[in-house]
Amino acid sequence: MTDVALIPWSEDDLDLLRRANTPELMDQLGGPETDDEVRARHERYLRLGREGAAHQFRIVIPDHPEGVGIVGYWQREWRGEPVLEAGWSVEAAHRGRGIAPAAVIEMLRTARERGDRLPVHAFPRVDNPASNSVCRKAGFRLVG
Template sequence: MVDVSLRPWSPDDLDLLHRANTPELMDQLGGPETDAQVRARHERYLHLWHEGSARQFRIVTPEHPEGVGIVGYWQREWRGEPVLEAGWSVEADYRGQGIAPAAVHALLDYARGDGETLPVHAFPRVDNPASNAVCRKAGFTLLGQADFEVAPGRVLHTNDWVVELVPR
């Protein structure tokens, strides 16, 4: 497994969000955000961490402590049930090195250690083989396809992957 670690989202991570604000990385959310939207998202990450409803992390490697991507989970309702949703983004220069699956494994370990018990879902588009491979490599189970609203009025055709944090 690739040597990655997760650092809790901090005020210093705004630059990481700016680097992730590319057409390729933001395609599922409707494209790149304005500077004001990036700053608002950064503040939201900090606020949600403080209130305990989400966890966002900077993905670091020994060579890149400034971060090579973002991984996190947040509370949501899915099909009438409370769940956690996971998402990640790795900068283009660092893809294909196993960083995303390693970061998602670390995220799931963190969630278990933090006492989370809700199932964790991920919703990559069906036509995104890389993100679907991350789910598979990180131990998620494919439940099937779903039309998933990623933002108000923006529905994508996705795969619904899940991992149980506690045995049922």
């Protein structure tokens, strides 16, 4: 398995979020955001983390302490039930090396260690084979 570490989201991660704001990485989320929108999302990650409603992490690999991606989970309702939704993004230069599945597995372990017991779901689009592969490798089951 790929060696990854997850660092809780901090003030220092705004540049990582800016690097993730590319057409390629944001194509499944409606496209790139303006800098004001990126800043607002960064502040939202920080606020929701403080409130305990979401947990975002910088994905770190050896020789890249600045991070190569983002992984996290947050509370939401699905089919009338509370669940946790997981999401991730790995920079293009670091894709295809097993980083995303390793980060998602580590995130799930971290969530359980924190006492988060709600079911965890991911909602990649059917036309996103890379994210669907991450789901399979991380142990998610297709439920709809």
